[in-house]
Amino acid sequence: MEWATEVLSYFTSDFLWAGAVLALQITVVSMVIGLAFGLVLALMRISEYRLISGIAWVYIWVMRGTPLLLQLVFIFDALPLIGLKFDSFTTAVIGFSLNQAAFSAEIIRGGILSVNPQQAVAASSLGMGPMLTLRRIVLPQAMRAILPALANDTIGMLKMTSVASVIFVNELTFRAQQIVGENFKFFTVFAGAGLIYLLLTSIISIAQMLIERSLDPERRQQTGSRGWLGRGRRTTAPAPAATPVRATKASRVEAVRELIPAAAPAASDEPFLQCANVWKAYGERDVLKGISFNVKPGEVVAVIGPSGSGKSTLLRLVNHLESIDQGEIRVGGRYVGYVKENGRLRPTSGRAKARAEVGVSMVFQSFNLFANLTALENIMEAPVRVHGVPRAEAEALARRLLAAVGLSSHADHLPQHLSGGQQQRVAIARALAVKPRLMLFDEPTSALDPELVGEVLNVMRALAEAGMTMIIVTHEIRFAREVADRVVFFDEGSIVEEGAPADILDKPSKERTRRFLSVIGNEVADEEVA
């Protein structure tokens, strides 16, 4: 076993460990710089500006397409010709960082693209700006896809530091070669060095495992740990006793009314929402063709119409999730993220902020709760991060909102552990937490199983009775009849007719409306039979 003793002696050799520490230093520093630069490149790559994304693409193309060894030699030998001279260690760090940035950029971009884009849309609708959304919602979810690939790269880089010997960096492999050059004991020297590499890469693997565990929302939910990305301070208030899920109608209305006093505008005939001659096209196709309609404070408007008629598009234009081609929309007398110049609307930066200021909130068909946050955190996110509400206050509000939608006992549940109906009720609570003055509902029950529709409609009914101004795109004709003050029938991007529910739904004046209602009516009848 003489060889084993020899391997052990090289494994514990100070000379080799000095090289290992150098390799580790290069790896850690280069990885940190490479990651930061890689994040910038990834964001440039997904930029809508082609010049910016093109610059990033070219950089990544060059750095990934040329050998690291050449890059190191270039920095070491060629840059001094223009007066930039670096020592071996600095050259290695610069070379590895620049090279790693290209690879990290694509890994990070892949992670970002793996996150459902609707998460960012929902954040934006709550007034969260792009960087806040990236930091709080997108990156925490993307990290699960990013981390394994980054850990691979880190391990790869640690071993690749041996390439730096070409510019005289005296790292581990280089040192092992020096020993072998003297004693020719290939096996024992390289085995000792190999064990050192194995130990260091094992530490990286363990770090990867710990970070992955700390980012796992399920695990953090169970252990109550804080994690280091994407979650704020752990909520501390004890969960109140669960309120009965089946709150009475009166108590629900009362609870909701208490939570939106500031949001419910005083009764007035002045329109709160004004849409004037609104046009929108996607490509060659006009989706909205000169829509004009108003909504008064406290009014509930149900928008109905065939699939593809432009109903959702109108909602997205109202809170500027899409931009208007022609015409204008004003909410509370203000443009949402536009300024008027020479008679035309020009989009401004900071649309999310404008949405928050005007007070428009939206509830989506597919709920779009933030997957990395619990129900309570979903509701607290915008008040704390956008409106600067102190955490304790935001948490108290969030718990009251959860109680109002009958979900007190689900505060610490992640979205994936809630039924569709529960998720939609949390989404409504989240939309209410920013004290909106106008609520937009985009087919809020369409993605739900029939038995879950009622619980969501009950919450919306309570909101309507509490005086919230609402526009509801819906196929729930009975609900529209019962709750809406006005029904607007859309077809092919135009308003065909509008009026009181009894008029539009029972005795429509237009043939197109009659045909639509008879189809919908038959579907409802079929569902009832089923």
Ligand SMILES: Nc1ncnc2c1ncn2[C@@H]1O[C@H](COP(=O)(O)OP(=O)(O)OP(=O)(O)O)[C@@H](O)[C@H]1O
């Ligand atoms: N981002 C987009 N790019 C291209 N076309 C789009 C986009 N968004 C919507 N459309 C198209 O615009 C038309 C209107 O869509 P919209 O979602 O507003 O209809 P809708 O009346 O809400 O329909 P549904 O009830 O099925 O949701 C559809 O033909 C749709 O395919």
